[in-house]
Each structure stands twice: as C-alpha cells, then as structure tokens.
Amino acid sequence: MNFGGQTPTVVVLKEGTDTSQGRGQIISNINACLAIQDTLKPTLGPLGSDILIVDGRGKTTISNDGATILKLLDVVHPAAQILVDISRAQDAEVGDGTTSVTIIAGELLKESKAFIEEGISSHVVAKGYRKAVSLAVERVRELSVKIDKSNSSEEEYRELLERCARTAMSSKLINNNSDFFVKMVVDAVLSLDQDDLNENLIGIKKIAGGGIEESQFINGVAFKKTFSYAGFEQQPKKFTNPKVLCLNVELELKAEKDNAEVRVEKVDDYQAIVDAEWQIILNKLKLIEETGANIVLSKLPIGDLATQYFADRNIFCAGRVASEDMDRVISAVGGSIQSTPTDIKPEHLGTCEYFEEVQIGSERYNIFKGCPEAKTCTLLLRGGAEQVIAEVERSLHDAIMIVKRAVQNNEVVAGGGAVEMEISKYLRDYSKKIAGKEQLIISAFAKALEVIPRQLSENAGFDGTDLLNKLRMAHAKGEQWCGIDFQAETIGDNFEKFIWEPALVKINAFSSATEAAILVLSVDETIKNKESAAPNAGMAPPPGRGRGIPR
Template sequence: MAANLGGQPIFILKEGSQRTRGRDAQSGNIAAAKAVASAVRTTLGPKGMDKMLVDTIGDVVITNDGVTILKEMDIEHPAAKMMVEVAKTQDDEVGDGTTTAVVVAGELLKRAEELLDQDVHPTVIAHGYRLAADKAQELIKELAIDVKPTDKKMLTKIADTAMTGKGAEAAKDKLTELVVKAITMIADEDGTVDTDFVKVEKKVGGTIEDSEIIEGVVIDKERVHPGMPKKIENAKILLLNAPVEFKKTEVDAEISITSPDQLQMFLDEEEKMIKTIVEKIVKSGANVLVCQKGIDDIAQHYLAKAGVLAVRRVKKSDLTKLSRATGATVISSIDAIDAAELGKAGLVEEKKVGGEEMIFVTECDNPKACTLIVRGGTEHVVDELDRALEDALRVVGVAVEDKKFVAGGGSPEVELSLRLREFAASQEGRSQLAIEAFANALEIIPRTLAENAGLDPIDMLVELRSEHENGKKTAGLNVFEAKAVDMLKAGVVEPMRVKTQAIASAAEAAVMILRIDDVIAASKMGGGAPGPEDMEGMGGMGGMGGMPPMM
C-alpha cells in the first residue's frame, strides 16, 4: 500500500502486508463464514449426522454438538473465527442451539451477498437486519408459552428435545428423567438455577442404562488410609482447606542439630504437632474429613485410629458442592475448626464404580447439589453422553429460570419468517429488502431439518408455510413422518432463550462481518502475509470445503 506524492511512492504499510478491500474483502469474509456454517449444518436436527474430529496428536472426538465441532476445528480465517464466537456465546448463555445460531448467521450473510450484488449498500442491509432482529425478538416473546418450574412433564419434553439427535438418544427416557430430577433438586426458591451444582461424573463401563443420579455429592477419590471405615452413618463432615501436616516455617530457617537426642526431640515435636491437629479435628465431633490439601502419613494413621474417614486433594469445586449439600462451612485454618461449622449427611461410604473407588455423600436433609453418574461402553460414548447431558441440563435450567418455552421443529422460524415479511411491507425504502432477506434466511432451519432427514426441502417448506398461514403457529416439521405436525402436541419444545439468543447473536455477527470493507493483514515475521488468494473463500481455513486438514 503506497501513496503517491509527486511521483515519489510513500510506503504506509510494512512490506509484505496485504490489503483486500471493497467487494473482494466482503466476498472473502462472507465465503469464509458460509464455509463454517456449512461445516456444522449437517448436524442439525434429530436426523443430523455426527462429525469425527482428529487433532494433531491423534485424539478423536465424535460429536454432534455445534460448539464442540467449531472449537476443535483449527480455524484461521478472521471472519470464520467470528462465527465460532457466535457458537461460544450461544453455548455460554443457553447451552443448546449452537448449530442453529451458526447456520442462521451463515444464511443471513448468503442473503446479504445477493443484495450486495443488486447494489444495495452494506449499511442499508445492516440497518434492515437490526430492525428485523429486534422485531423477531418481540415476535418470539409473543409466541412463548409459560411453564411452571413444577411442571415436570413439560420440562422432560424440553430435555428430550435437547437430547434428540445426539448420541444419547438410545436411553434418552432414562436420561431426561435424571436431568429434570437434578435441576428441580438444585433450583433455588427464587428460581435461579446454577447448573454447576449438578456434577457429572463419567465412568466407562456398563451401559447407558446404568447411569444414575445421586442425591448428594460423589467424589472421585478414595480413603487416604485402608484402616479407615468404609461406611459412616450420621456423618458429621468437616471441609478443610488447609493441609493436615506440620507447619513449615515461612522463612528459610536452618536448625543445626548436634546430637541424636536433639534429632529425636525434633521428630517427636513434629509428631506432637500433627497429633494436636488430629485431636482438634476429632474433638469437634467430625467423623468425615474432606481436605483440599494434603494429609500427612502420620496424620492418616491417627485419623484412622480415631475412626475418621478422610479424603485428601479434593477439588475446590467439589468442596463448594459438598458445602451446599451438607450445610458445612469450608474452613481454611486448623485453629478455626468448630463443631458449629460441620455439615451433616445420613451416609458417607466408599463404593466401587467401574473398577474405581469413589466416595458417596448421600442422604442429606435438603441436598441443593447432586451428581449424575454417566456410564457407557466406550470413552467416546461417555464423552458424547456427557455433552448431551450438559446441553439438556442447561436447557432445562434456562426454562426453569425464564419460565417460558416455544415449540421446536422449525415452527418458530417459519412463523417469524411470515410475520417479518408482513413487517417488511410496512417499512419504507431499501431496508425493506434487507428485512425480507432476514425473513427468508430464517427458513434455513426447517429447510436444513428436512435436508438432513433426506426429505424434499421445498415440499416441506411449502407445507409448513401453508399451515402457518392458516394460523397454526406451532406447526413444525416431523422428520420421522415427513409432514407438518403441531409441535406442542408432539412434545418438541425448547426454552425461549434458545431462540432469542440464537437470532440475536447470529444477526450481530452477520452485521459485523457485512460492515467490513477492508482487510489489512500485517506481514508475518519471516514470511509474507497471507495473500488475497489465501484469504479468498476457504483460504486460510485450509483443507476441504472449509474444514481444516484433519490429519
């Protein structure tokens, strides 16, 4: 890039920097974003396919989860990275609908490209998209139906929808029941749900059907000493965030010992210190000790003698869950140990699960924390089950928090599409075209659902549209029977937030990418910058059709 001044070129950008501008920059960015959308598009819906991702060290992930696929793909192109952000935001906010968000964003850009070809200015399109997105949010809120946090039947259907099409389908009746039970157990009185209090423990072995919910907390650790009891009833639990070992001095200190007696005294003193700590623990009435730090060998011996079941090096997150389940306070100093700070549980025992010892803390009065133990034949099955469960847990949690849900199966998108076309007609000027483009773009969801199920997308869309025009707002696509069906009756439902968030973040990303008219790539150290030919389309994303080279 150079400016000419009296025939003398003045270089503004470093040599090797690349600049792509105007229409080229836009089409390059749009192509990259569309490539990302097409990479995950085939995973959408109950008949969606899975992706197998192999990373550089040969680890394999088999998944149907949009955000997992995009995180694992090694994406270079800056515009493509924005699409990954859309999926991540969706995942953080709602936990499900990541593929929907990305596919809608890709389609919005595709429609925008058609308008750009007709010489509609990008800012006009951006303005129209914003209007349409705001209107869509209003319309979704009108479509939403109330759900009570106690309506377990409806919550089960919501969990069911989130799990359909994932690897968990085989045993989803069992799993949805566990999910709804878990969420209703940990929900606070004011309706907030923190899914962190549902712990998912994965164990390879057994079948999916062996998965279970533990009303309480399971710690993936074993007793520190074989002499300790395996089972304690009416447990008084002490949660300690301090090491049970003798104190070392803060500053470096040297002690010179001249005779063997002194050494013995020194060792005796250390042992006495530990004995005092253990006595303090026992005196408080605690018979279960869960420690975040280490427990000394001598301490283990004394604790075992006193009949205390102790576990060490427990994760902080587990301590928080235990604290919530048993009512114990996490103590960070040995001196602060007090009977009032202890928690209660009806039963603490060590059991073998999948060949490994685990500590079960159960029979708590009002456990506001629980653990799901997920079983499956192979590691990949268990991992995918875990992802499906995470989605379902988040989705049910969101439904309990917002108390609103909408029908699924592409029905809200078709309804929005119709309403937005009416809204477009009421607008003036060229932004009308952009709102129409937005309305058309939303139909990508029912269209993709049909394509992934091997149905004719045009026939299905026509059928859906006519149902909606006749006032059937909840008509969606039943991919198993290849016809439009009332999704509410069919029990295909999703939380409202899945839709509002997906459309909002897809529109924001599309607008952001549209407004870019200049891509300036700095020169890389040692090598030239990616040239415009590298930035074109899938360039910079390498490999086949927007997927990174897998091997």
Template sequence: MSFGGQTPTIIVLKEGTDQSQGRGQIISNINACLAVQATVKGTLGPYGGDLLMVDENGKQTITNDGATVMRLLDVVHPAARVLTDIARSQDAEVGDGTTSVVVLAGEVLKEVREFVEAGVSSQVIIKGLRRASQMAVNKIQEICVNTAKSNQRDTLQKLAATAMSSKLIHRNSEFFTKMVVDAVLSLDQDDLNEKLIGVKKVTGGALQDSLFVNGVAFKKTFSYAGFEQQPKSFKDPKVVCLNVELELKSEKDNAEVRVEQVSEYQAIVDAEWQIIFNKLEALHKSGAKVVLSKLPIGDLATQYFADRDIFCAGRVASDDMERVVQATGASIQSTCSDIRPEHLGTCEHFEERQIGGERFNFFEGCPAAKTCTLVLRGGAEQFIAEVERSLHDAIMIVKRAIRRPNIVAGGGACEMEVSAYLHGFADKSVAHKQQAIIKAFAKALEVIPRQLCDNAGFDATDILNRLRVEHRRGNIWAGVDFVNEGIANNLDNYVWEPSLVKVNAIQAAVEAACLILSVDETIKNEESRQPEGPPQRGLPPGAAQRVMRGRGRGMPRR
C-alpha cells in the first residue's frame, strides 16, 4: 500500500497529552528550580529574613527554616518538586543545611545553563559535576579539624551556637545552647534517639522561662471527679505503667443475658464491679504510688486511688508513656494480676505543678534517665513553633557532631576554600571540555558567602574579592565576619559547623542538579494536569508565581 511517499502519522499517546522535550525542556526545568531558589535564598545566614507563609486554610507560619519552607510550599512544577524532595532528605539525614542545598543546587543549575543553551550534552555536564562534587568532598575531608581530644561540651556548645545564629533565638543562644547540649548528652550515647527528647510548648512568659527537665514532663491528662483529692507530690515513688482500661465497661451492643430471678441479675452486676475492684486492689498491693495508663482511668478508679493516697493519670500519650518507661525503668503492663517489683519504675521526685496556664506532671531525678523534656515558653504560638524548629536543627547538629567530631569553619570559609582549590585544579590538570564544568561548579560554590553578604546588607563584591585573595594566600578558614563587616578567621572566631553538613549539602545539591539535567522530556496526561499548572515551554526566569501556589515572600495569592 502506498502513502504517496509520506510516512503515516501514528498516534501512540492519548489525545490531549502534553509532551515537551529537548533542550528547551531542560532550560524550562532549570528556570523552575531557580524560582524555588529565589524564594528561600533570602533566609540564609544570621541576617536572613523570615517568610510568612499562608496555606489554603489561612493558617500562618513565620519561619526561616529551609525544611519547613520546602514542606509548606505547594510546588506544582514536577522538576522543581524534585529539588524540594532532595532538600527534605538533607533535613532527614543531617537536620540542618536545607536552605544551603536549595541555594547551591539552584546556583549550579544557573552556572551550567549556558552550556545547555550552547548545545553541550547533558551527560557531559553531569559527568563534570559529579567529578567536581567528589573532589570537593575529598577536599573538605582533608581540611576538616578533628575535635575528639578537645573539651566535648565546649565544642558542642559552639556548634549549637553556630546552628542557632541564623534562627529567631540567636539573641538567647547562650541560654539555649546549654539546654540543647544537656538534652543530647542525656540520651543513650549508643543510639542518640532524638525522639526521646520531648518538647512541650506553653504560651505565655519569656523565652528565658523555658525549662530543661532531666526526666519527663507532660501536660495533665483528662481527669475524673476525685482527682483533686489525690496527692500531687511524692519522694521516691514507685511508678506503674499500664495499657489497661480501669473503667466500668458498658454492656456490648445487642448483648442478651437471660435471667430467671433478680438475684441472678444482681450477681452479674456484682461480677462486673468485682472485676474492676480486683484490678484496683492488685495495683494498690503492688506498692505503686503513681499509676499511669495509655487507656482511660474512670471516676471509680480515680476515687479509689484518691482514698489510698495514690496519683493516677489515664489517656497518657504513647510518646510520653514511652519516655516515662525509658526514664523510670518501668515496663508497660497489659494486666493487673501479676505485677512484680521489677515491673515498677521509680524517680527521685514526682510533682504536678503549674506552668503558665497549664498543669504539668514532672518526673525528675530518674535513675535510668535516657530521655529529657524541653518546656518552651514564649509570647505567641508561631513564635514558640519557630523556637522548636530552631532547637531541632541545633539538636541534630550536636547529635551528628558526637558521632563524627570533625568540624570546618562556617561563614562561607569552607566553600571559598573548596572553590579556590577547584579553580586551581581545573586550570592545571583538566584540559578538555570538563574544565569549564568544574570551574562553573567552583564559581557556584561562591553563592553561599555572596548570599550571606547580600542578606546582611554588606558589599558582596568587595568581600568576595578579599576572600579570594586570602584563600590564594593559604588562609583556608577566612570567611565573612558579620560583626565587623569584613573578613576574619572563622575557626578562631568559633563559627563552627560539622563537616558532615557541608559534605551532605554538596552531595545533595549536585544530585538534585544532575537529576534535573538528565530529564529532557516531560509527558503529562490530560487528567492529571493541574488546573493552575505552569506552562511547560518557555518558562521565563524567576516566574515564581506560576511555579508555586504556596505564598512566600512577595508572592501574590492566586
């Protein structure tokens, strides 16, 4: 059969499918990632601003924490979503440096965009970036300083202070660094499970009213009549933790019991009461003075315990119960019939006391304490929530530093040293087209000190030129001096960061950039297309309004 010399058109994809491919698609994806970078780069560093983010329900969040911003941004562009996912992985792995990953990945893409436009193969660019990334990581591991032999607490406090320098609480960093280091050192040093650090938020009061509890504290649970008659303070009490409901059970739906006489009915009722009384009697005989249960403790049990000077709390949250078990040495019981002395926990002091407008139960002086609680105070809920996010970053930094006690100087010093090294290596040892890729990556690393200067209102061009000169002279720890608006030896100034943060940030940023460069075709089904989605072709640089539906700084509501 002849078609007049023309090849017939074969339709493979469903009608309405949007298919974009080629060099223009890669550039479109790069521009989308630059729009995400533009949103968060203003939050970098000690003088970075905060973002006010409003979700579709009108809930407001004020933050400069990169992981929180990435989570709250409703990114619809598929390539830009890849960038946000990899940034979140940095938060999960290290706990800090999320903003740096996004800023660095965006800058790497910006630097290699001209190569894409010039027709250089994506695979050549990716190969060059991976080589540069590996060299950068090796250089960081070569220059990092091991602090294992120094005063551990002093080192950890300096690292926590650097992590807090860009946060809302940096004015109170001395107060909170001690709290963070105490919290991490109170954990089991083998697994360092940060989930055993409880954080409780109570509005009202000043930041300095926040408490560190070497034990467990949780908000008073729902209580029945008779609760106020119970004692609220004990010395060396025995603690029993239950997963038992101490309440009279109502009859099952549609249950049927046939009785011949009233006395038989009375026997059934008496049996129900006898069951719960046997449970309560067993708990009383165990010698426990504090009874906690994940399930409800009803009014009958509450009054029974009050008459015998025993404190009880039902409906205790699972995470709080787990931390009580870790701290007191108790074990959770699912029956009341066989409670032995080894099943009970203890603490030096139990007390219920008022914190702001809430009443809290405190277990302090626990013998097996491998957990602690931070009770945060502040004027507004958004403010306390940001304090919690800041402390989480500092806790994760301290945790990683205990495991890997290698540090580098912050304030752009590490990035400038690696950049100078890569420039020199590319000039001397790389002769083909990858030389330009490695030099582009080296230039992209300078975005960190440049953005730190821009956010602080410094002359970025002048300071970067001075930093380049210092690093060529061999001053490897020269970085931005935020106090005197200049440059300084940031290792001597105790602007320290774990080397793991830098290594992970570079690896994650390059991974994100390579992933985006390797995608040169996007196929979008009509049904799954977002009604507000951005056009796939020719996305102009900085078009954040069309790439993201989340409202960040300067983003109009759609």
C-alpha cells in the first residue's frame, strides 16, 4: 500500500494518555521530591518547629514527626510518593529518624540535579551513590561504640538506655518533660520479654484532661471500663490476689427468633422452652462460679442476667473486652482464654497482687497491678487537648522504638550531626584518591550529608555556615564526635554530652535515602493513563427517557 512516501502514524497508547520522558522528566521528579524536603526541613532537631495539618474532614494534627506529616499530606506526585514510603519504612523498622531520612534523600537528589543537567547519565550517578553508601555504612559500623551489657551494672545499662531515649525526645513536644518520660519509656521496654521485645504489648491509653506529667506508668494492665448492664454497681471494685478468668463466651439470653422456629400447642410447652433457655445460661454461670474466679473477663457480651448473678456472689465481670487488651491481660496475669465454661482447671486462671477500678479524669479504668507474669505494661497519657496527647503518644512511640533497638543492637553513635560530618569528611578524603566522574559523585554524596548539621543549626537560629566551617575544621583534626551543641550555641563533643543514638538508625537512614534517590534517578519516563469514563458516559439515553416522551 502506498502512503505517498509518508510514514504512517501508529497509535499505541489510548488517546489522552500523558507521556513525558528524558532528562527533563528526571529533573521534574527531583523538583517534586525537593518540595517534600522543603516541607519537612523546618521540623528537624530539638529546636525544629511543628506543623499543623488539617485534613479533608477538618481534623487537626500538630506534629513534627516526619512519618506522621507525610502520611497526612495528600501527596499525588508519583516520584514524591517514594519519599513518603521510605519515611514510613524508617518508622516501622527503627521508629525514629523519619525526618532525617527524607531530608538526606532530598539532598542527594539536589546534588545529582547538577550532574543530570550537565548530561551525565543517571546510571553513572547511581553507581557512584551505591559506592558511597557502602563506604558510609561500613564507616558507621567502625565508628560505633559497643555497650556490653555483661560488663556494665544494671544501673549503667539503664543509664545508657535513658540517654538514647532522651536524644530521641530532644526534638519532640515532650522535650521539656523528658526527665519524667525517659524513666517511663525505659521501664516500659524493660518490662517486656527481653527475647522478642514485642512493643504491641505496651498499651497506650489517652485520657483527656490534666497536665502532661499526670501521666502514669502501670506495670501491668489497664483498660477503659467496658459497657455494663444493671447490677454492675453492686459488684466489688477492689480485690487483693484475685483469681482472674478470661473467656471467649457470650453470657446472654438469646431471643428465640434469632436461632430457631418452635411450634407449640400448649402454654406449658412454651414455658418449658423458656425455662430450658434460662437453665442453659444458669448452668454456665454455675460452672464459672465453681472455678473460684473473683474476676471474669470476656471478649463477648456479658448480659444483665449474668451481671446480676455475679454481683450477688461478689464477683467482678467485664464483657466486650477488646482483643488486644485481653491478650495483654493474659500476658500479665497468666492463665489462658477459655471458649467454654466446662472443664476449667485452676491452671487456666490467672492472678495478680491487686485489682481496682479507679476514676482517671472523666473515665473509669480497670487496673491490674503486681502481675507475676508481667511481660506487658500500660502508659496512661494525660494532656489538656487531644492533639497534645496524640503528639505525646507519637513522641513516646519513637523513644520506645529507639530504646528497643538499643537493647537489641547495643552499638551507639553520637547524634547532633556528628556522625554525618564524620562520614562526610571520610568520603571526601576517599574521593580524592580516585579518578574520573566517580570522584565528583562521591564528593557530592559527602556534601549532601552536611545538610543535617546545617539544618539543625538554622532551625535553632544559629549561623549555619559558621558552625559548619567549625565542624569541618574539628573533624579534619580528628574530633570524630564533634556536633552541634544546642546548649552552648556552638560545637562540642556530643558523645561526652551523652547525645547518643543507636548506630542502626543511621545505617538504615543512609541506606534508605540512597535507595530512594537512585530509584527516582532511574525513572526517565512517566506514562499517565487518562481516567476511564463512566460506563454509560456519552451514550444516548434509551428511547422514551429524558426526551420529553411520556413512558
């Protein structure tokens, strides 16, 4: 077929599909990531500011936690979404450093932008970054100081964990109350089973009202009073050394219509059915009473008949206990959850030294203390506003995760920008020993790491350029732990000042940030499919509809 010498147009993608590619696309993706970085920069460090976010439903959140901010921001750019993902991954893996990882990733992209504009292939930049991050991680491992638990007393080991928790809290809302919360966080982590350190067994309950320092640490379990029926008021609210029975059994009369259809010929037959139903539940209650339990908890409802039955026999009961609360009760008091009231043996019951139902603020809480199996604890957080309590919870989560990592990986490094400056100096020295483009790229990686001390200084209102020059000079002389000293408004040895962080936080941050930067650089084409129209869009209405014709 002759097209008159012209090449025919081949349509591969659906009409309306948006495609963009090449160097311009890489730079566009970098700019999107830098916009995310600019949002988070002011929140870094002890003197970083908070961000107030209002979502579509009008709910307000005040936070300076990187992962929380990025989760609440409605990020639509696909490349910028990568930074959101690495921040969440850092939060899940380590618990802290979520802002740092995003800022470092953004700075690596910023440094690479000049190379891309000059025509250097993104693969060459990626190769240089991979080399640089492997050297950086290796160097952090060399620098890290191992704290040997076996060679230190219990007080010294606890002090180490408190220092790590204090550093994690330094940039949070609770910084001014850190002495109070540091003890709470370390107690919480040490109360867990030291083999698996499952942080889900640390219950955090938020109770509005009161001051922040009215928060309590319960070495046991506390949960909010569940829904209760009439007769509950007559039950005892305090026990010493009680027997605790945990059930997954519904103790409530069932309406006949829910279960079966019964045909009766005489009134006596109907009465026999009602009596049988009552007898079934009374038999269950009698079996529970015979176990000798003083406290009966169930995941399923405990109805008014059962509540009154237990009240008459001085037994405390609570139905509809949340699954996570029940799991923590079992971890604390011992025993096991029973799915039937028959054949309950003494070993199936748990115990504790003291149980009480108390009023805390406007809520009533059931508290189990002095638990023999205590592999769990509860933090009762107080505060004047819901937003304040929510931010306290996020701050404590970060500190708990840091202490947990310090227990598992007992290698620490100095914070306050000290590690970043030392790695930067090390990579800069290394780059001078090699030739070619890789020298420039590794040097750019070294420069990117300086963003952390520079931003820490600027957020604190210090002269960033002046302090950065002082830090470069100090590290050139071999002062490897020299970082920003916020108290003296200059530089100082942060290891001596006990500004410690687990080495794992830094290793994870450098690795994740570099992976994200390389991923963004490797994308040089974006294809965006046009949204499909509604199935009936553009179709003519059926005859007799919408045309003024009566049906």
